[in-house]
Amino acid sequence: MKALVIGGNGFIGTNLVEGLLADGYQVRVLDRYPSRYREPFAGVEYVVGDLGNHGDVISAVKGIDHVFHLAYTTLPQTSNDDPVYDVRSNIADTVQLLQECRTASVKKVIFISSGGTIYGVPEKTPIPEDHPTEPICSYGISKLAIEKYLNLFHHLWGLEYVVARLSNPYGEQQNPNSKQGAVGVFLGNIQQGKPITIWGDGSVVRDYIYIGDVTRALIACAKYQPGPKDHRVFNIGEGKGCSLNQLIDALKQVVDKPVEVVYTPARAVDVPSNVLDISRAKKCLNWAPEMELKEGLSRSWKWISSLSLV
Ligand SMILES: NC(=O)c1ccc[n+]([C@@H]2O[C@H](COP(=O)([O-])OP(=O)(O)OC[C@H]3O[C@@H](n4cnc5c(N)ncnc54)[C@H](O)[C@@H]3O)[C@@H](O)[C@H]2O)c1
Missing domain, CATH: 3.40.50.720 (NAD(P)-binding Rossmann-like Domain)
Structure with missing residues (x-):
């Protein structure tokens, strides 16, 4: 093929x-x-x-x-x-x-x-x-x-x-300097000793x-x-919800650097919650997500830590 x-x-x-x-x-x-x-x-x-x-x-x-x-x-x-x-x-x-x-x-x-x-x-x-x-x-x-x-x-x-x-999605190759992808951006900031910016109060849920x-x-x-x-x-998707505050808590468990968080006003473009029902994909594609969040974040951190970011 x-x-x-x-x-x-x-x-x-x-x-x-x-x-x-x-x-x-x-x-x-x-x-x-x-x-x-x-x-x-x-x-x-x-x-x-x-x-x-x-x-x-x-x-x-x-x-x-x-x-x-x-x-x-x-x-x-x-x-x-x-x-x-x-x-x-x-x-x-x-x-x-x-x-x-x-x-x-x-x-x-x-x-x-x-x-x-x-x-x-x-x-x-x-x-x-x-x-x-x-x-x-x-x-x-x-x-x-x-x-x-x-x-x-x-x-x-x-x-x-x-x-x-x-x-x-998150993981290896995710651009830490992008405007999209919370995990990559957050880990990139932590790696460089910069604060993480959260739009809103951190209650926004993503999958x-x-x-x-x-x-x-x-x-x-x-x-x-x-x-x-x-x-x-x-x-x-993973089919499970995780708020930004929960994500930050999970990141704190895998990184070996201080994590500083700054909260700013929410953006109009962000829906409050987005968690996908993945039962159709499981059934028809015979597929299911396998990676636990903590292990996935740990791999992402290992990869970001190997980069020399400026
Ligand atoms: N990353 C996410 O959070 C996410 C979530 C849902 C859907 N998607 C979709 O997944 C796809 C890939 O996203 P990604 O995160 O890998 O983005 P990315 O920016 O890392 O990669 C996109 C690639 O497409 C190339 N590209 C853009 N426009 C092009 C054009 N006109 N001609 C040729 N190449 C072009 C870019 O050079 C880049 O290498 C996109 O369609 C995006 O909308 C991404």
């Missing part, structure tokens, strides 16, 4: 490429930039290019069985600053990609959507896939629109797809999932063979 990982040099992509290689896939990566924190993997075909460049996409999908689409130009909190850019760069470029996948007879597209934003403020917790979708950020709306286009391409032209609505469990889920999505009426959209 040959896989294309678009955005394969980022946090999730780098881990996914490693998992695909271990699973016996031949791998091609299309990304604008090289991986930040690790050398290229031996045997992977790296293509420097942009999802927005039609020519790059046409060449990248040639001869590919499974396309993993991870490239995204916006983040939940920044997407509302320029929704037009969000729509143009993510929705339009992805629809172009789907057209090229169709032309190249790609067998399946696996899209990383957002379990954290697509549902909006939840009516119930844990959130099942058939919960209403009322995102409160442009990022969530563009992810949802892409899900709809995947379904349209499947309906009209038989392009197979699976959507992974991911919660809050943290270790990156190794995410990688296994994405490969299970690729191998899943749905019938015509089977589910193609899956929540991928």
Whole structure:
């Protein structure tokens, strides 16, 4: 099997490429930039290019069985600053990609959507896939629109797809200087002796999932063979809630440095709680998260501690 990982040099992509290689896939990566924190993997075909460049996409999908689409130009909190850019760069470029996948007879597209934003403020917790979708950020709306286009391409032209609505991944390769990903940012600050900033009172609940469990889920999505009426959209998370204050307590148990926390006013973009119901993925994908939070945080700390951050 040959896989294309678009955005394969980022946090999730780098881990996914490693998992695909271990699973016996031949791998091609299309990304604008090289991986930040690790050398290229031996045997992977790296293509420097942009999802927005039609020519790059046409060449990248040639001869590919499974396309993993991870490239995204916006983040939940920044997407509302320029929704037009969000729509143009993510929705339009992805629809172009789907057209090229169709032309190249790609067998399946696996899209990383957002379990954290697509549902909006939840009516119930844990959130099942058939919960209403009322995102409160442009990022969530563009992810949802892409899900709809995947379904349209499947309906009209038989392009197979699976959507992974991911919660809050953490672990090795997570950029500590990013604006997304509490665990990576918090650990990066602790490593550098800087305080951790919490928006709100720390009661915001999230569903943290270790990156190794995410990688296994994405490969299970690729191998899943749905019938015509089977589910193609899956929540991928730990399925357990953890407040920011609980996360800080857990971090204090694994790091060997002082932890200083500063509380600032809450942000409008943050839903108060987000915990995913993962029973559908467990049943259909024969997958379940395995990593305990404390052990996952400990591995993340070991990795962050090996970096020289400035
Ligand atoms: N990290 C999270 O908390 C999280 C949660 C849910 C969903 N997701 C989704 O998972 C996917 C991967 O996220 P990540 O955390 O690995 O992000 P990341 O920023 O670490 O990696 C994204 C990669 O995509 C590349 N990229 C971006 N736009 C591109 C373009 N137009 N053309 C080519 N390459 C491009 C970047 O260079 C980067 O290497 C994204 O779609 C993101 O929305 C992430």
